[in-house]
Amino acid sequence: MQKNHDEINPPPRILMGPGPVDADPRVLRAMSMPLLGQFDPQFTEYMNEIMTLYRHVFQTRNHWTFLVDGTARAGIEAILTSVISTGDTVLVPVLGRFGQLLCEIARRCRAEVIPLETEWGSVFDPQRIEHAINQHRPKLLALVQGDTSTTMAQPLAEIGPICRAHDVLLYVDATASITGMDLRTDDWQIDAVSAGLQKCLSGPPGIAPITFNERVEQLVLRRKHVEEGIRSASAPDADGEIIQSNYFDLPMLMDYWSDKRLNHHTEATSMLYAAHECARIVVAEGWEARFARHVLASDALCAGLTAMGLSLFGDQVHKMPNVTGVYIPDGVPGEEVRAAMLHNFGIEIGTSFGPLHGRIWRIGTMGYGCSRRNVLSCLAALEATLRQHGHKAAWGEGVDAATAIYAAAD
Amino acid sequence: MQKNHDEINPPPRILMGPGPVDADPRVLRAMSMPLLGQFDPQFTEYMNEIMTLYRHVFQTRNHWTFLVDGTARAGIEAILTSVISTGDTVLVPVLGRFGQLLCEIARRCRAEVIPLETEWGSVFDPQRIEHAINQHRPKLLALVQGDTSTTMAQPLAEIGPICRAHDVLLYVDATASITGMDLRTDDWQIDAVSAGLQKCLSGPPGIAPITFNERVEQLVLRRKHVEEGIRSASAPDADGEIIQSNYFDLPMLMDYWSDKRLNHHTEATSMLYAAHECARIVVAEGWEARFARHVLASDALCAGLTAMGLSLFGDQVHKMPNVTGVYIPDGVPGEEVRAAMLHNFGIEIGTSFGPLHGRIWRIGTMGYGCSRRNVLSCLAALEATLRQHGHKAAWGEGVDAATAIYAAAD
Numbered sequence: 131m132q133k134n135h136d137e138i139n140p141p142p143r144i145l146m147g148p149g150p151v152d153a154d155p156r157v158l159r160a161m162s163m164p165l166l167g168q169f170d171p172q173f174t175e176y177m178n179e180i181m182t183l184y185r186h187v188f189q190t191r192n193h194w195t196f197l198v199d200g201t202a203r204a205g206i207e208a209i210l211t212s213v214i215s216t217g218d219t220v221l222v223p224v225l226g227r228f229g230q231l232l233c234e235i236a237r238r239c240r241a242e243v244i245p246l247e248t249e250w251g252s253v254f255d256p257q258r259i260e261h262a263i264n265q266h267r268p269k270l271l272a273l274v275q276g277d278t279s280t281t282m283a284q285p286l287a288e289i290g291p292i293c294r295a296h297d298v299l300l301y302v303d304a305t306a307s308i309t310g311m312d313l314r315t316d317d318w319q320i321d322a323v324s325a326g327l328q329k330c331l332s333g334p335p336g337i338a339p340i341t342f343n344e345r346v347e348q349l350v351l352r353r354k355h356v357e358e359g360i361r362s363a364s365a366p367d368a369d370g371e372i373i374q375s376n377y378f379d380l381p382m383l384m385d386y387w388s389d390k391r392l393n394h395h396t397e398a399t400s401m402l403y404a405a406h407e408c409a410r411i412v413v414a415e416g417w418e419a420r421f422a423r424h425v426l427a428s429d430a431l432c433a434g435l436t437a438m439g440l441s442l443f444g445d446q447v448h449k450m451p452n453v454t455g456v457y458i459p460d461g462v463p464g465e466e467v468r469a470a471m472l473h474n475f476g477i478e479i480g481t482s483f484g485p486l487h488g489r490i491w492r493i494g495t496m497g498y499g500c501s502r503r504n505v506l507s508c509l510a511a512l513e514a515t516l517r518q519h520g521h522k523a524a525w526g527e528g529v530d531a532a533t534a535i536y537a538a539a540d
Numbered sequence: 541m542q543k544n545h546d547e548i549n550p551p552p553r554i555l556m557g558p559g560p561v562d563a564d565p566r567v568l569r570a571m572s573m574p575l576l577g578q579f580d581p582q583f584t585e586y587m588n589e590i591m592t593l594y595r596h597v598f599q600t601r602n603h604w605t606f607l608v609d610g611t612a613r614a615g616i617e618a619i620l621t622s623v624i625s626t627g628d629t630v631l632v633p634v635l636g637r638f639g640q641l642l643c644e645i646a647r648r649c650r651a652e653v654i655p656l657e658t659e660w661g662s663v664f665d666p667q668r669i670e671h672a673i674n675q676h677r678p679k680l681l682a683l684v685q686g687d688t689s690t691t692m693a694q695p696l697a698e699i700g701p702i703c704r705a706h707d708v709l710l711y712v713d714a715t716a717s718i719t720g721m722d723l724r725t726d727d728w729q730i731d732a733v734s735a736g737l738q739k740c741l742s743g744p745p746g747i748a749p750i751t752f753n754e755r756v757e758q759l760v761l762r763r764k765h766v767e768e769g770i771r772s773a774s775a776p777d778a779d780g781e782i783i784q785s786n787y788f789d790l791p792m793l794m795d796y797w798s799d800k801r802l803n804h805h806t807e808a809t810s811m812l813y814a815a816h817e818c819a820r821i822v823v824a825e826g827w828e829a830r831f832a833r834h835v836l837a838s839d840a841l842c843a844g845l846t847a848m849g850l851s852l853f854g855d856q857v858h859k860m861p862n863v864t865g866v867y868i869p870d871g872v873p874g875e876e877v878r879a880a881m882l883h884n885f886g887i888e889i890g891t892s893f894g895p896l897h898g899r900i901w902r903i904g905t906m907g908y909g910c911s912r913r914n915v916l917s918c919l920a921a922l923e924a925t926l927r928q929h930g931h932k933a934a935w936g937e938g939v940d941a942a943t944a945i946y947a948a949a950d
Binding site: 234239 | 552612
């Protein structure tokens, strides 16, 4: 080695981008606990607790509710690659970049992908989706609940019944929305959902909670294949097309997460500890308080940004409460402002993708980071930084407007 | 929620199975540090440090040396699915279960897989591999350096030159062997290697270090595809077959781990911190001391088991120093002994797979867990537990024989 590397010692930050956001310190503490063997009775008990805890998180009774060991898109790919066989038609209403990602992954699963487009910053009318279902007769409808690239949240309550009426499977990517806004897997008749820890769940990226119902279970079991190294004579392969990934093979993951405990991967111990604590914190807070906290922060942040003279991005009726898009004022160097906020205040806000690149900043108020402290600190830092870059926001108005929103709720 | 779940609080354990083994406490400490944004200058600096540190771990100058966010088999699948196109011939010398896994994954990548078999507990003569290469003309030879299922380590120094002479790519799965025994990626002309943290690197499972050279780089770049959401007009797709996984697409991972920092997944922050600390510990110890420590523990453990009257499994010349197979004595209930060792002493030893199931235990001496304390505690606990299950090992001989080996090295 030519150079010694110091130990990990991150500078102090407040993470208010679209994720990852700050982990709850209780989650970091859980990760510092010693490891257990993967078949230790205490560890399999923790695996079972994870299944129970995430049924709460997903508001479901689905038996198959567990973790995929990878970042949020690992959860997406596990569901899509296990559900989609070659040539299946998949309809994807695209809200933004993460809808495009669903198309991308579905194509690699050899699907016939039908993207539905809408202007970035808007959502879909359910009737348009039903029309497209009638037109294309997909096997699967895949969409993102909240797409951080545009800050928009697609209303879902009507989509599930439409899919069920047409015998279409419905998969929802809830990575950015989970526990920051309502997601009723069962009540809304969603067949499969995937998520990640690094947004409102306030854990590190690296493990992906998923859930799916019996409709999906029946479908993927027709593609079941047990590895040669652990196969028994009594378990012949099913006759469906083999799932093209071993790592993301849901029937094998089901065997691992069932009492069979058939060895597949070695479960990511510390990340499972993190996921366990993330969910415990959600349970302890309760849905009503949690959703109200996110709405309040969003209201305060939006009031503050508006009072500073800035303009909000997109359809405000359908904005996610946990991320807010704001236009970069004319003549202001957006990336320089972001860098200065990080350098001077240790506050990170987000840039943006695709058609919005260079046009908006995105500010996250997620989970542990969804707090009065963060909203007010961010507004104060943004005002100062804009001033230092030649753009005068109304003096003190942002912080005062946000404080008033919080005070009214006290 | 019908039941409250307590916080994560694992019982005290000494993990001496085939992995996961105990994490080094310094690694757990690193994971407790606060998160950083994925494009924070400090975080991208940590990503670059990871590349440097793992070049040391893999003994390579390969530029492309980075992490795949998933357990060890995620690293395997990333390499195989990016290298293998439909119909490619892949030759796999199978030492045990993890050789079978390579066959399994390669088949799902639509390869024509040629497995070479050898009795479990033995390794391959390089001439036999060369003969098979001449016969089958594979594009890729894939094999496991150390297969924990049989405790065998395949000598590799001659395999690379054979592959190079026949223009075959060589991929090695070093999950179980990395830093517990020598692996000279460049000197031995290995084109790609993958690993995991949860064996001798003494971190938690959940992230997979990989490395590959220009031969692999050139091959996978012919299959490059940039996601629609972040594609620019100046970067058209390559004309090779698209890689069937988005998550495991090496060219996209390369863009993310290069100065382009093209967004792909969100890097698993805490697991990266863990990987960083694991490698720092390896660098600090040095190769000579580290390999000697593993050999010494293996010698002491084997001497102890033999002195107790137990028989070692497999070709002892090619046994991995970090895991040891020992026959379960006739009439002894192997699983009951394992359970009693865990219950009474908090010591976990391993069961086994396939043809060895119920016939041998596997005892790991890996990384942080490769210590005099662990070897002697395990022997003492095993002796007592055997006695309590009606099998009398020679009284005190095991611990004394192992102590003598350690004393001679003091």
